[in-house]
Amino acid sequence: MYPRAMRSVGGGGGLARRHFILYPRTAPRAGQGRAGAPRRKGILMANVVVVGSQWGDEGKGKIVDWLSEQADIVVRFQGGHNAGHTLVINGATYKLSLLPSGVVRPGKLSVIGNGVVLDPHALIEEIDRLSAQGIQVTPEDLRIAENATIILSLHRELDTIRESAGAKTRIGTTRRGIGPAYEDKVGRRAIRLMDLSDHETLDLKIERLLSHHNALRRGLGIAEVSAKSVREELSNVAPRVLPYMDSVWSLLDRKRREGKRILFEGAQGALLDVDHGTYPYVTSSNTVAAQAATGSGLGPGAIGYVLGICKAYTTRVGEGPFPTEQDNHIGRLIGERGREFGTVTGRPRRCGWFDAVLVRQSTRTCGVDGLALTKLDILDGFVEINICIGYRLDGQEIDYLPAGEHAQARVEPIYETVAGWQEQTVGARSWAKLPAQAIKYVRRIEELTGCPVALLSTSPEREDTILMRNPFEA
Numbered sequence: 392m393y394p395r396a397m398r399s400v401g402g403g404g405g406l407a408r409r410h411f412i413l414y415p416r417t418a419p420r421a422g423q424g425r426a427g428a429p430r431r432k433g434i435l436m437a438n439v440v441v442v443g444s445q446w447g448d449e450g451k452g453k454i455v456d457w458l459s460e461q462a463d464i465v466v467r468f469q470g471g472h473n474a475g476h477t478l479v480i481n482g483a484t485y486k487l488s489l490l491p492s493g494v495v496r497p498g499k500l501s502v503i504g505n506g507v508v509l510d511p512h513a514l515i516e517e518i519d520r521l522s523a524q525g526i527q528v529t530p531e532d533l534r535i536a537e538n539a540t541i542i543l544s545l546h547r548e549l550d551t552i553r554e555s556a557g558a559k560t561r562i563g564t565t566r567r568g569i570g571p572a573y574e575d576k577v578g579r580r581a582i583r584l585m586d587l588s589d590h591e592t593l594d595l596k597i598e599r600l601l602s603h604h605n606a607l608r609r610g611l612g613i614a615e616v617s618a619k620s621v622r623e624e625l626s627n628v629a630p631r632v633l634p635y636m637d638s639v640w641s642l643l644d645r646k647r648r649e650g651k652r653i654l655f656e657g658a659q660g661a662l663l664d665v666d667h668g669t670y671p672y673v674t675s676s677n678t679v680a681a682q683a684a685t686g687s688g689l690g691p692g693a694i695g696y697v698l699g700i701c702k703a704y705t706t707r708v709g710e711g712p713f714p715t716e717q718d719n720h721i722g723r724l725i726g727e728r729g730r731e732f733g734t735v736t737g738r739p740r741r742c743g744w745f746d747a748v749l750v751r752q753s754t755r756t757c758g759v760d761g762l763a764l765t766k767l768d769i770l771d772g773f774v775e776i777n778i779c780i781g782y783r784l785d786g787q788e789i790d791y792l793p794a795g796e797h798a799q800a801r802v803e804p805i806y807e808t809v810a811g812w813q814e815q816t817v818g819a820r821s822w823a824k825l826p827a828q829a830i831k832y833v834r835r836i837e838e839l840t841g842c843p844v845a846l847l848s849t850s851p852e853r854e855d856t857i858l859m860r861n862p863f864e865a
């Protein structure tokens with residue numbers, strides 16, 4: 392007998408039915424789409440939030456780029472230059488970390504919201520790199536929230552020192568200073584973008600910041616940082632960054648009232664969320680969909696459709712629990728075929744089977760309306776495929792990832808084995824082109840996660856996408 396929660400997992404189709412009974416779609420009010428979105432050309436328009444449903448690297452880049460064609464504005468709302476994706480447009484390859492994907496498409500407004508931690512050096516480098524490729528990022532195209540937190544060199548240094556200190560405390564971060572910058576934000580001692588233009592208060596802010604950091608540095612036995620060097624660092628970057636500064640909450644509010652379509656571009660994945668992820672092996676921001684509102688200065692009603700991206704299998708980089716990890720020839724095969732190496736750090740990613748428990752949990756914590764399933768083709772040719780449908784913990788069967796670090800490390804996956812397919816799915820652009828077993832696999836994922844698949848991606852090419860439901864018209 393399963394404990395109460397487990398029964399819903401085993402139920403398969405029953406779970407899906409129950410899901411829709413429990414969470415009925417509310418009818419839009421007259422003249423409005425979901426969440427009060429305006430109509431355009433008779434189509435119901437929703438703003439769309441794209442989030443990762445696993446540990447990041449789900450292939451958000453291609454999906455965001457595909458959706459950004461239909462959007463007026465693309466907004467980053469959390470994280471920083473720890474994210475990374477590669478866009479291939481008309482044969483040219485663009486590598487983005489901090490800038491929203493809209494920057495490579497003419498006529499789109501790109502916005503970096505207050506929820507992002509902004510490394511001005513990384514920003515300038517990325518803008519210059521794009522410029523060398525023929526893409527000019529002007530203040531017409533890019534706006535940055537005046538209340539965004541700045542990442543300084545001392546944050547990067549601290550991140551690296553901590554990560555190098557010892558295997559027991561290592562998180563496996565990108566060493567970009569993300570965590571230390573967020574610490575200063577909630578510690579109320581951060582330097583924010585607007586401070587670069589306010590010379591009267593900047594000195595005091597630097598003093599407050601350094602009283603914390605220099606105490607820490609003395610404890611670590613490393614050289615203290617002088618106020619002069621921080622001031623110099625900021626005054627060097629200020630002329631390049633300040634022209635992009637804006638009151639983003641107000642800008643987005645205005646655009647929204649004008650009926651513009653907003654695409655919120657999440658970075659990392661729900662399982663790296665600082666509250667809902669595999670804490671402490673997480674990033675330092677909220678990566679769940681609700682952060683799109685907080686991290687851009689809009690109310691929760693501004694979020695329309697939530698699209699959760701997930702791979703047909705699972706990967707993670709860095710340390711931390713990973714119940715379905717295949718530290719064997721299967722994991723290596725998936726990694727090689729899926730080219731699973733970090734875009735930012737080049738680290739090989741850990742690989743494993745699809746974990747329906749985790750993705751179902753992410754669909755709940757993010758309020759996912761539909762999934763975009765990516766990299767199905769990597770599983771082509773497997774005779775059998777395992778799907779994790781539950782966990783065993785201390786002799787009990789459970790259908791969720793427990794919150795405790797120790798319990799997360801102990802859960803053992805319960806697998807359901809399904810038949811694979813020998814035909815190729817790579818490049819398929821319609822359901823009709825998919826082998827029957829591949830369709831069954833997708834349907835099983837829908838049943839187990841209780842969430843419909845809205846998009847299926849069958850190769851890195853943007854055209855190799857099977858669309859079941861357009862998120863902007865949902």
Ligand code: IMP
Pocket residue numbers: 446447448473474475562563564565566567568569570658659663672673674675708709710
């Ligand atoms: P941080 O965000 O650099 O502090 O790293 C914290 C954790 O998040 C580490 O496990 C990183 O590997 C992971 N992480 C951060 N950004 C990404 C990403 O874009 N994709 C996948 N993992 C990431």
